[in-house]
Amino acid sequence: MNLPVRPDLVGKQPYGAPQLPEAIQLNVNENPFPPSDALIEDVAKAVAEATATLNRYPDREATGLRSDLAAYLTRATGVPLGLEQLWAANGSNEVLQQVCQAFGGPGRVALGFEPSYSMHPLLAAGTNTGWVAERRAADFTLSAPDAVAAVRKHRPAITFLTTPNNPTGTVIGLDVVRGVCEATDGMVVVDEAYAEFGGIVSAVTLLERFPRLIVSRTMSKAFAGAGLRLGYVAASAEVVDALRLVRLPYHLSALTQAAARAALAHTDELLGTVEAVKAQRDRMVAGIRELGLTVVPTESNFLLFGPWAQPATTWQQLLARGVLVRDVSSGPGLEGWLRVNAGTEAETTAFLQALAHVR
Numbered sequence: 001m002n003l004p005v006r007p008d009l010v011g012k013q014p015y016g017a018p019q020l021p022e023a024i025q026l027n028v029n030e031n032p033f034p035p036s037d038a039l040i041e042d043v044a045k046a047v048a049e050a051t052a053t054l055n056r057y058p059d060r061e062a063t064g065l066r067s068d069l070a071a072y073l074t075r076a077t078g079v080p081l082g083l084e085q086l087w088a089a090n091g092s093n094e095v096l097q098q099v100c101q102a103f104g105g106p107g108r109v110a111l112g113f114e115p116s117y118s119m120h121p122l123l124a125a126g127t128n129t130g131w132v133a134e135r136r137a138a139d140f141t142l143s144a145p146d147a148v149a150a151v152r153k154h155r156p157a158i159t160f161l162t163t164p165n166n167p168t169g170t171v172i173g174l175d176v177v178r179g180v181c182e183a184t185d186g187m188v189v190v191d192e193a194y195a196e197f198g199g200i201v202s203a204v205t206l207l208e209r210f211p212r213l214i215v216s217r218t219m220s221k222a223f224a225g226a227g228l229r230l231g232y233v234a235a236s237a238e239v240v241d242a243l244r245l246v247r248l249p250y251h252l253s254a255l256t257q258a259a260a261r262a263a264l265a266h267t268d269e270l271l272g273t274v275e276a277v278k279a280q281r282d283r284m285v286a287g288i289r290e291l292g293l294t295v296v297p298t299e300s301n302f303l304l305f306g307p308w309a310q311p312a313t314t315w316q317q318l319l320a321r322g323v324l325v326r327d328v329s330s331g332p333g334l335e336g337w338l339r340v341n342a343g344t345e346a347e348t349t350a351f352l353q354a355l356a357h358v359r
């Protein structure tokens with residue numbers, strides 16, 4: 001069938017990391033620790049209460065949830081934030097899409113520093129925003145002078161900075177964020193999806209100084225809530241108002257709001273998994289290096305390992321041994337690399353054993 005799909009979408013592939021529940025899934029940077037019984041009970045209770053109101057539309061402004069998120073970020077960063085500075089949606093991908101809808105669009109370009117999160121260019125494409133990219137250094141770092149030069153060259157409407165960066169695990173200093181904010185008259189998005197693993201100083205600390213700065217976070221990673229679909233940004237109240245122009249009415253269901261608030265009440269317990277995840281990541285780093293392979297120094301819950309002459313073959317061999325990792329090798333600047341995220345102790349052991357066989 002010859003559908004009248006938008007010409008710029010013809011031939012594009014949808015985002016699609018394999019989902020193979022029968023394998024040990026270490027390919028989408030999830031937190032391997034499932035919710036505790038206490039958390040399951042509290043979420044179930046909150047969802048049951050919300051269910052009793054399902055004949056009504058949910059709170060369109062997600063006021064309670066945004067207040068809880070503001071309180072968490074204030075506690076985590078030391079920066080006082082009000083709910084008017086927080087905006088939430090179904091995963092940080094959705095908030096980032098809203099950013100592209102509100103600040104990108106036809107005739108405007110977004111800038112990224114590759115290799116980085118592959119959804120940023122896809123979100124740009126989906127909103128008819130142009131995409132330009134500059135390369136990171138060979139060790140996947142990004143310096144302030146290089147970032148500033150790129151901004152001056154491309155004059156982007158939106159600049160994406162990711163720290164810790166996916167898929168490299170590397171972090172950028174606040175000097176890079178500061179430099180870019182000073183050099184651009186566009187919006188600057190700092191994607192901090194993995195911030196809780198990195199112990200980084202959050203770009204939230206720069207919000208007061210730079211009203212065009214947007215810091216995005218998610219409950220999918222350290223908060224072990226990938227199935228919840230809850231992401232959020234901190235920004236100026238004016239930015240939040242702009243995002244409201246493009247959001248769909250009632251985009252966050254009553255069930256999502258209730259479940260997210262119940263989960264946030266367990267913040268300390270959920271973030272208590274971070275050290276355990278990092279311990280397994282460090283086991284992976286040591287084990288991979290013992291096999292004579294290279295690991296890119298990482299500040300997140302995943303890492304790049306290689307180099308592989310035929311990464312697709314290695315990926316397949318690991319899968320044949322029941323371990324699913326991510327073949328990122330076709331991405332810009334990623335030739336020869338595979339990515340894996342930390343699992344439970346047993347999953348990490350299984351990965352290292354499988355790797356020793358295919359090495």
Ligand SMILES: Cc1ncc(COP(=O)(O)O)c(C=O)c1O
Pocket residue numbers: 028029090091092093094117162165166191193194217218219220226230231
């Ligand atoms: C850098 C980065 N940003 C954002 C996301 C999106 O996460 P979510 O939509 O689950 O919040 C991811 C997911 O892998 C990511 O790696």
